[in-house]
Amino acid sequence: MIKAAVIGASGYIGGELVRLLAMHPEVEISAVTSRHHNGKKIHKVHPNLRGLDLRFTNNYNFDADVVFLAVPHGTSMKIIDDYVESAKIIDLSADFRVSLNLYKEYYGEHLKPELIDEFVYGLPEIHREEIRRAELIANPGCNATAVILALYPFKGEISEAIVDLKVSSSAGGRRENVASIHPERSNVVRIYKPSHHRHEAEVRQETKVNAQFTVHSVDLIRGLLATIYFKMEINEKELYKKYFRYLKEPFVRIVKEKGGMQRLPDPKYVIGSNFADIGFTYDERNQRVVLFSALDNLIKGGAGQAVQNMNIAFGLDETLGLNYLPVYPV
Ligand SMILES: NC(=O)C1=CN([C@@H]2O[C@H](COP(=O)(O)OP(=O)(O)OC[C@H]3O[C@@H](n4cnc5c(N)ncnc54)[C@H](OP(=O)(O)O)[C@@H]3O)[C@@H](O)[C@H]2O)C=CC1
Ligand SMILES: CC(=O)N[C@@H](CCC(=O)OP(=O)(O)O)C(=O)O
DSSP states (O other): EEEEEEEETSSSSHHHHHHHHHHHTTTEEEEEESSSSSBBGGTOOOOGGGGGGOOOOOOOOOOOOOOOOOTTTTHHHGGGGTTTTSSEEOSSSSSTTTTTHHHHHOOOOOOOHHHHHTTEEHHHHHHHHHTTTTTTEEEOOOHHHHHHHHHHGTTTTEEEEEEEEOOOOOGGOSOOGGGSSSSHTTTEEEEEEEEOOOHHHHHHHHHEEEEEEEEEESSSSOOOOEEEEOOOOOOHEEEHGGGGGTTTTTTEEEOOOOOSOOSSGGGGGGTTTTTTEEEEEETTTTTTTEEEEEEEETTIIIIIHHHHHHHHHSSOOOTTOOOOOOOSSO
């Protein structure tokens, strides 16, 4: 059995990690940490986890083969030294996802620049072989995962794209914030980040496309939809072929139907699963490609992808503990 510890288990990503790891046949959870809930049973913070025999601890001296860092960005680089020698690390923050130059442009100064190159960018569909050998894995951002998966087949052919993102409230984490209380957050179509969203950095690094994000907060609890626009002379048949590369991928589905209730990706139909759904259309009159990418930010955009990375890094079947269909209706 793999002994796994979750640092930041009281947050939304931490809670999802514990839920997935508790159902994983090859994992034993050795520690779930929280500074604020030390000693409490896990269901006092995550009521959905009632029945699990786990208590939060604030003691970071535990035995683990893999440590998941589910802490805010800027925090992982402060605490990482405690684990680097003793376990594989899967960091869900943004601290080790991009090169130092990109990091400085989007986030500021880095406290551990010497470690950045030691990390593998944990997007299995692109970096599977490096992940197999990795000790340190930087799990991608949720928005970045959706956009990179859709854009990657165009790498080297385009240099710019406009990206419209609609994101759910759980993407902002559990921390207190007046903009997130129900009367303020419900019913919104709020411009959250008009430009220069930090996940652009990952897309630029992985696809070499200057992707320009505008991010909207919409009235969803989980899930996100990316709509991506760029000019290109192509047709729908050729666009379809671009995505043949994903035909054998267990967690990427191409969604493109002529009729019926769902013609193109919609976060509603991936919630609770590790799927990323990708679709496309071609506006012939304007020679404009439009791509669509939907996923559950807490699963393929976070905890599920982290478990997928763990499976790969420990030589297990990549889909172990992740092979379930979305919850519907939600
Ligand atoms: N929410 C999402 O959709 C996604 C989030 N991510 C990333 O995952 C990480 C976690 O996100 P999320 O769960 O949403 O955030 P939350 O704010 O919900 O949770 C973060 C947790 O980290 C713990 N924490 C904070 N500071 C420290 C510290 N110095 N030492 C130890 N623990 C600390 C807190 O627990 P306590 O105070 O109890 O110790 C808190 O519960 C972030 O980096 C985020 O960017 C990545 C993909 C998707
Ligand atoms: C607080 C807040 O407004 N959150 C946003 C989502 C945040 C997001 O997409 O998160 P990153 O910028 O960390 O990726 C929301 O509620 O929709």
